[in-house]
Amino acid sequence: MGTTFIVYLYRYYLFAITIVSNAIICSAAAWNLPIAQSANLPTQSHVDIYMIFLGAFSLLVVIPLVFTDAFFQRAITGHVWVECLWIDFLWLLHIVGSVLVTTLLPRDMCTPQVKSVDGNSCVSSKLILAFSWICTINLFIYLIFLVASAILHHKRDSSVWGAQVRSYPWYLHLYRHRLASGASLPDPLHRHQVHLPAPQPRRPIQLPTQAVPSSMHAIEHTLGQQRPGSPTTESRMLEARPTTLTSLYPLHIQAAWEAAEDSGPSSGSEGSANLHSPTFPQQHLRRSIADGPLPLWNWPRADIMSLPSRPTAARKKSPTAAPSSPVVEHPREPELGLSHSVSTSVLPTEFHV
Template sequence: MSTFFSCTRYAAFALSIVCSAIIASAAVWNLSLVQELDLGYPLDTYLTFLGAYGIANVFIVVSVELTFDRPFTARVWFECLWVLLLLAMNLAGAAYFTTHSPALCSAHGRNVLGNEGCTSNQVLMGFTWLNTSLLFLYLALLVVLTIVRAGSEPQVWSTYIRDISTPGFNKLISPSNARSNVAHAPRQVQVTEEKRPNVPIISIPKPKPRPRRPSSPSSGEDPIGGLRTYYDVEAYPHDPQRHGLASSTILPPSDIPGPVFYSQHMQTMLTLPQTAAIRDRDSQGRTTGPRKSSPPPLGLWPRMDAMSQPIRKRETPKESEPLPPLPSSSDSGPSPRRSLESPPTSPRDRPGGPRRPSATIPKPRPPPLDLSKGKTRVQPIVINTYQ
């Protein structure tokens, strides 16, 4: 409703400005025609002033309201006052113009000016009544809304025009009205108490605490199916055997002298024992043997007593005896090549009997090359050794 009232208000202002401008223009036109007939017609002067006053009044009210936040010109009583004044002025001019027949529409005026004078009178009369009707409708709407609000809000006439139809209108009233409402509040409470003296008091029972159920191995599960709304956290069971086993574990000594040539990091690594004694785990007297440790991945290195060990000489393998030279044949001049064989890695059986020399085939030498002759082609000599 606030949007509807604001749109109606500004639309009425716009139409009032248009009607006032037309009234002022038609009054000036009609006054110029009356002067040609040498007639005294003061109503045209009044209507010219009325049109100019209506335009100026609307422009001033709207500009002041837009410039300042909450001026006194935007209050309900001031709005009703200037609209009522402008309505009365327009109603008086329209009524006087209608009751007195204008001279321009007479026979003498039509003979002198023609239909032009009568047309100006009709335009002036029509827009005067239109402006009067528009102002009357706006004033009636404003007064009706104010009277409706005045029943519940006595200070409605002092409020601002923009808040007259908003839902939070009762919050914008003056402090005096708020004090009056507070003063009336206890009286209303007393009246309501007198009307209903035998109202029973309902006592709300306090909720009983939920019984705590004993914990079970499946305390977090519902016997019907799924998880319950709550669950209990079980305590950690105390095992005395594990506690005794943990306390009976023998820890290695912390200070063991190590070799000087190792760093501190290596000394701490070398001082860890390879085996640890574990006491009896069973309370009935059963004992277990010492735990066997796995062999170290690097063997006995590094050795703690490396400096105290005696120096051992490594035995070098004996060289194998050279084989006897093979007998040379009388046919061939040069001696055959000696075969070099690697010493046997393992003993093997030797054949018995006297040793026989291996058969050798003499290789002939090529004839000496004679370089004194010209280019000679040396023919290769092919010897068949398998004859």
């Protein structure tokens, strides 16, 4: 890539120096032509005309090529064979003009007779001579380099003549060969080799697989000891626990029933036994269900105005001589607010009914 960049730079340098040199040659020849005609020098006049034509023609060729190469990357004018042709043609024209200027102009235009006509005749002749040789030498160097490089690369790549001059990888094989040869040589900065220990194989550690039983093994072992037919302790407790519906009542009423159940029913009347028996809530619940559905079971509630009126039955009078029953004092519990007073007042009403 370094050689390609050098070719790229020298190519545009050649374009720039050719444009500048031919512009100066054309101007100096146009300046020198009237002096040669005034001094009656027809040969020098013809040389000046040729140099004017050469400068103008070179500008008309190089300037369009520069713009075409800058804006079109794959233009035909950038091919190797096309560039070799037009550079060779310009070099031949410039070498002829340089030889003519060298042999004719300074010898005749720098004489005292011509200087008497115009004192700047020698300056214009030397200016044409200098820039004609500058342009000729640069064209020749670039032409030799381009043709020689194309011939050398043709042995490796036959398509080099049709490739673009600025994008072709010139002398890339030399860089590859240099890198390949430099890789085999030791680094002079690091003369002392570092001896590293040879790697030793390490076998993986085999852990004992039966040292600790897994969780699944422990579960299978415990499950195997239990009898499938024997009930567990928790199931026995659940079976022994009575299924009552005391959870529908407040906590202080449930505590009172449990205390009465522990003390046992006395040998009193049947009403007192029914009061303290745990089946009383069940009987009350069955009676309330038979009377009618609870409000929560018949939701949403029907409109009370649309319901038919129910006949009210006369209440029976309670017997006057009711057997006396011993009064059981229940332990006083902390007051629970409004729910305590309401729930305690409901219990006697349900008993008389």
